Amino acid sequence: MSKGSLNPMRRRKRQRIIVVLTAMGLLGIAVGLILVALQENIVFFIAPSEIAERQIESGQRFRLGGLVEAGSLEQQPNDPTIHFRITDLEASVPVQYRGLLPDLFREGEGVVAEGRLTAEGIFEADSILAKHDENYMPKEVIESLKKSGRWQPQEERPKDEDS
Amino acid sequence: MIAEVGHFALFLALAMAFIGAVFPSIGLARRDGFLSHLAGPAVLAQFVFVLIAFLALLYGYVVSDFSILAVANNSHTMKPMIYKVSGVWGNHEGSLLLWALVLTGFSSAVALFAHNLPHSFKARVLSVQSGIAFGFLAFTLFTSNPFARLDPAPLEGSGLNPLLQDPGLAFHPPVLYVGYVGFSIAFSFAIAALIEGRITAAWARWVRPWTLVAWIFLTSGIALGSWWAYYELGWGGWWFWDPVENASFMPWLAGTALVHSVIVVEKREALKAWTVLLAILTFSLSLLGTFLVRSGVLTSVHAFAVDPARGVFILAFLFIVVGGSLTLFAIRGGSLKPGGFFAPISREGALIFNNLFLVTALATVFFGTLYPLFIDAIFGEKLSVGPPYYNLTFVPLMVPVVAAMAIGPLMPWKRADLEGILGRLKFMALIALAAAFGIWAYVGDGSLFALLGLLMGLWLAGGVLFDIAQKARMGKMKASGSLHRLASQPRSQWGMWLAHFGVAVAIFGITASEAWTSERLAIMTLGSSQEVAGYEFTLDKVWPVAGPNYSAVRARFQVSKNGEPVASLEPEQRIYNSPTRQTTEAGIRTLALGDLYAVIGDASPAGGWSVRLYFKPLVAWLWGGAFLMMLGGLMSLSDRRLRIVVARKKALAPSSVAAE
Numbered sequence: 052m053s054k055g056s057l058n059p060m061r062r063r064k065r066q067r068i069i070v071v072l073t074a075m076g077l078l079g080i081a082v083g084l085i086l087v088a089l090q091e092n093i094v095f096f097i098a099p100s101e102i103a104e105r106q107i108e109s110g111q112r113f114r115l116g117g118l119v120e121a122g123s124l125e126q127q128p129n130d131p132t133i134h135f136r137i138t139d140l141e142a143s144v145p146v147q148y149r150g151l152l153p154d155l156f157r158e159g160e161g162v163v164a165e166g167r168l169t170a171e172g173i174f175e176a177d178s179i180l181a182k183h184d185e186n187y188m189p190k191e192v193i194e195s196l197k198k199s200g201r202w203q204p205q206e207e208r209p210k211d212e213d214s
Numbered sequence: 215m216i217a218e219v220g221h222f223a224l225f226l227a228l229a230m231a232f233i234g235a236v237f238p239s240i241g242l243a244r245r246d247g248f249l250s251h252l253a254g255p256a257v258l259a260q261f262v263f264v265l266i267a268f269l270a271l272l273y274g275y276v277v278s279d280f281s282i283l284a285v286a287n288n289s290h291t292m293k294p295m296i297y298k299v300s301g302v303w304g305n306h307e308g309s310l311l312l313w314a315l316v317l318t319g320f321s322s323a324v325a326l327f328a329h330n331l332p333h334s335f336k337a338r339v340l341s342v343q344s345g346i347a348f349g350f351l352a353f354t355l356f357t358s359n360p361f362a363r364l365d366p367a368p369l370e371g372s373g374l375n376p377l378l379q380d381p382g383l384a385f386h387p388p389v390l391y392v393g394y395v396g397f398s399i400a401f402s403f404a405i406a407a408l409i410e411g412r413i414t415a416a417w418a419r420w421v422r423p424w425t426l427v428a429w430i431f432l433t434s435g436i437a438l439g440s441w442w443a444y445y446e447l448g449w450g451g452w453w454f455w456d457p458v459e460n461a462s463f464m465p466w467l468a469g470t471a472l473v474h475s476v477i478v479v480e481k482r483e484a485l486k487a488w489t490v491l492l493a494i495l496t497f498s499l500s501l502l503g504t505f506l507v508r509s510g511v512l513t514s515v516h517a518f519a520v521d522p523a524r525g526v527f528i529l530a531f532l533f534i535v536v537g538g539s540l541t542l543f544a545i546r547g548g549s550l551k552p553g554g555f556f557a558p559i560s561r562e563g564a565l566i567f568n569n570l571f572l573v574t575a576l577a578t579v580f581f582g583t584l585y586p587l588f589i590d591a592i593f594g595e596k597l598s599v600g601p602p603y604y605n606l607t608f609v610p611l612m613v614p615v616v617a618a619m620a621i622g623p624l625m626p627w628k629r630a631d632l633e634g635i636l637g638r639l640k641f642m643a644l645i646a647l648a649a650a651f652g653i654w655a656y657v658g659d660g661s662l663f664a665l666l667g668l669l670m671g672l673w674l675a676g677g678v679l680f681d682i683a684q685k686a687r688m689g690k691m692k693a694s695g696s697l698h699r700l701a702s703q704p705r706s707q708w709g710m711w712l713a714h715f716g717v718a719v720a721i722f723g724i725t726a727s728e729a730w731t732s733e734r735l736a737i738m739t740l741g742s743s744q745e746v747a748g749y750e751f752t753l754d755k756v757w758p759v760a761g762p763n764y765s766a767v768r769a770r771f772q773v774s775k776n777g778e779p780v781a782s783l784e785p786e787q788r789i790y791n792s793p794t795r796q797t798t799e800a801g802i803r804t805l806a807l808g809d810l811y812a813v814i815g816d817a818s819p820a821g822g823w824s825v826r827l828y829f830k831p832l833v834a835w836l837w838g839g840a841f842l843m844m845l846g847g848l849m850s851l852s853d854r855r856l857r858i859v860v861a862r863k864k865a866l867a868p869s870s871v872a873a874e
Binding site for chain 1: 377448552555556558566567570571574575577578581582585586595596597598599600602603606607610611735736737795796797798813815816818819820821822824825826
């Protein structure tokens with residue numbers, strides 16, 4: 052690797068070219084990795100009423116968001132699996148989840164579940180996200196409710212001070 | 215009244231920031247000594263006024279003055295004192311004030327302690343700091359006034375989000391902010407160097423301790439945050455690649471690269487332009503982190519604020535800082551004369567390798583964090599990018615970094631013999647490989663990821679130990695001589711060993727806990743047992759508990775292994791009074807080989823409780839590793855006094871070419 056015979060200018064240039072080429076190569080690799088990873092691993096956020104319209108197939112991973120339908124929460128004795136329905140007040144989807152419900156989970160409140168539809172049309176959630184802001188409502192859920200025209204602003208807590 | 219004093223002090227601080235940002239630059243341009251000497255006092259005055267404002271707000275929280283809007287929104291008389299205090303920064307307005315306090319504190323430290331900086335350089339650094347302070351103070355005063363009054367004042371406040379009422383999270387934001395804001399010093403030094411058109415080894419010696427301090431705090435801030443997530447969120451997870459986490463992780467990656475590239479400037483006067491660019495990048499990412507978390511563009515536990523006006527302000531500020539400094543770099547970057555030749559295979563080359571990979575990995579995290587926002591803004595489509603994305607992009611890019619971490623420190627400056635080094639490492643590599651396979655096969659059921667993780671951890675730990683053994687000439691001289699050699703190694707050398715070893719320890723923790731966690735979900739009645747990874751969890755007792763501002767259900771699990779009692783875990787499910795919210799307190803016991811982790815859920819309709827039980831192997835090593843990294847940083851930092859003395863001597867000499 053010794054190139055002691057080159058003069059300083061050429062050495063510096065060579066040095067710089069090596070670094071730049073390495074950086075470009077790396078960037079190429081990174082872009083490749085990102086593209087591959089994105090193809091497989093982005094998860095869309097979908098409201099219950101969009102499932103039919105977007106022709107979601109069973110087995111496809113997505114996030115289902117809406118409100119926990121009041122009175123839909125059910126649990127069989129001695130089985131930790133939890134059943135409930137997520138609704139955007141237009142359509143509602145049965146959900147089952149094996150796990151402990153997050154602290155902010157409540158009937159009538161917003162929820163986001165990640166998982167897949169089974170062939171029977173049941174949404175099998177493997178995680179229930181507790182990503183709520185202080186108004187108890189995931190941003191995505193508010194927007195999907197607004198989209199379906201069912202958003203009631205008075206549900207917002209009165210402490211919304213930033214006006 | 216006190217709130218008005220605080221509000222007024224904040225305006226005075228803003229005025230001082232304006233004076234400190236503008237006058238010294240005019241003074242330097244006109245060679246007016248009076249104006250350029252204003253930089254120091256202006257910075258100190260900012261700190262004093264911001265401190266007054268901060269104390270005024272603190273007082274409001276402590277005495278529960280609900281006529282202050284921020285206090286009414288975030289505090290409650292029933293709250294324990296520690297959370298009244300931490301409530302000051304547990305919300306948008308107060309956290310900005312904390313930002314400003316830390317920022318002006320850092321500026322004042324430069325003004326007071328950096329005696330050996332040339333006058334013009336110091337004035338420029340401080341004026342850049344004042345400019346940043348001006349932006350933040352203006353933002354605070356005009357979009358997020360922490361002293362806004364509420365009339366009529368309510369009798370009771372609405373309380374702090376109970377998730378945030380936790381000792382770990384009480385100190386997470388201040389620590390994180392010291393990290394974020396600490397990088398402003400590196401940034402200001404970089405801008406000053408660009409304006410003066412000169413970077414010397416002395417510059418690197420000034421920048422390095424400040425950068426190290428910021429890095430240490432950011433490391434501990436991130437570690438605290440992940441620890442909090444681990445025990446408080448009750449899922450047993452510690453890192454979710456959530457945008458809020460990435461917001462602090464990105465400056466950490468850039469800062470890690472910066473801590474390394476500054477060494478090259480210091481020792482070899484090479485990589486000057488790159489280091490300046492990294493300093494700009496690191497601080498820009500700190501600002502971006504603040505923007506992401508504080509503007510409410512993300513929805514997450516951390517996003518306290520939802521207000522587009524603030525977002526626009528921060529975005530504009532970010533644009534000015536990033537755009538301005540990059541423009542300056544484009545104009546002046548060429549004037550930074552490169553020094554120190556080196557062959558591609560050398561210590562310098564290894565550090566460039568580390569930097570390129572770290573920055574590329576950073577780019578993938580950046581993309582993953584911002585892509586969903588971008589798609590949402592352009593197409594209105596909601597999507598998220600989760601852990602699988604990062605496993606496919608970030609992780610592969612970190613593998614070469616870790617692989618090189620064992621090799622780079624063995625290389626001498628200027629030119630190294632890679633074949634020779636690899637030859638010497640051959641034996642160690644074989645041991646690491648054999649041990650990784652051995653552990654992997656012995657534990658069983660591990661993925662290829664787990665094997666890779668074990669291999670990387672062992673390789674790195676082995677590399678560090680090999681380096682230590684070499685420096686000590688172990689086996690080539692008497693043990694006492696070896697010990698003496700080790701004791702006389704510079705502290706920065708020990709700092710590097712500790713930090714790198716910490717990375718290896720953290721890799722073990724990540725690998726083992728990701729690959730071999732055992733989990734059980736069940737409904738348990740009193741006296742029943744569940745077995746997890748050979749441990750028998752028996753639900754012994756469930757009883758109600760009353761806290762200061764919550765009521766809780768507490769459960770006791772007796773854990774035994776082969777009939778021998780091991781531990782007793784007491785998880786809780788709390789219901790806070792104000793705001794009414796339920797939180798989970800996991801019961802955790804750290805054993806030599808892993809953590810026992812239990813969570814109690816809701817009562818089941820047919821009797822019993824839903825519970826979640828885990829055995830998480832080596833998960834505590836993760837924080838142990840982070841602790842070693844911080845310790846390494848501190849060790850390196852304690853070399854500083856020596857470094858400043860050297861810097862002073864060199865600064866006096868007109869041509870300060872490093873001749874090490």
